[in-house]
Amino acid sequence: MQKSTAILGSFVFFVLAPGIVMGLVPWWISHWEMRPPLVGFFGFRIIGALLIAVGAPMLLDSFARFAIQGLGTPAPVLPTRHLVVSGFYRYVRNPMYVGGVAIIFGQGLLFGDVRLFAYGMFVWLASHLFVLGYEEPKLRKTFAHQYSEYCRNVPRWIPRLKAWKSER
Numbered sequence: 001m002q003k004s005t006a007i008l009g010s011f012v013f014f015v016l017a018p019g020i021v022m023g024l025v026p027w028w029i030s031h032w033e034m035r036p037p038l039v040g041f042f043g044f045r046i047i048g049a050l051l052i053a054v055g056a057p058m059l060l061d062s063f064a065r066f067a068i069q070g071l072g073t074p075a076p077v078l079p080t081r082h083l084v085v086s087g088f089y090r091y092v093r094n095p096m097y098v099g100g101v102a103i104i105f106g107q108g109l110l111f112g113d114v115r116l117f118a119y120g121m122f123v124w125l126a127s128h129l130f131v132l133g134y135e136e137p138k139l140r141k142t143f144a145h146q147y148s149e150y151c152r153n154v155p156r157w158i159p160r161l162k163a164w165k166s167e168r
Contacts, residue, residue: 006067013075014063021123022103026116035112048109051102058088058099083143085150090163093156097127
């Protein structure tokens with residue numbers, strides 16, 4: 001796949017997947033209406049804004065890396081040709097999902113809406129099952145030893161504190 005096609009495909013997938021999952025559905029649930037802070041603690045709003053501020057760059061950077069470095073898209077129908085292990089991928093194997101769930105939980109804290117936490121847990125569980133059932137087996141088959149080494153060094157969901165550096 002050419003880089004321009006990968007960028008366009010990633011952009012379209014970004015609008016369709018995260019745009020709906022992290023934007024449209026949370027809006028349907030909460031209408032992005034500010035409710036009283038959870039348990040009356042205003043600090044949760046600040047934590048929520050910080051989660052969104054951390055999650056959004058993780059998501060955007062990961063999409064860009066798939067197109068530019070991996071020469072593919074996050075969509076299973078147009079996968080990358082190269083295993084992407086740079087950027088946030090040096091800290092956690094699934095920064096798109098981690099960033100996306102952080103955005104949803106951040107919205108829950110920011111808007112004071114517990115329904116977004118239930119939705120965020122559903123999104124995380126669906127992501128986890130997809131990763132275990134499809135993504136990881138496909139990556140093990142496609143990238144064999146390179147992916148196994150990566151899995152041994154980078155956790156699936158909880159980010160490392162120090163970036164992993166591949167020996168390649």
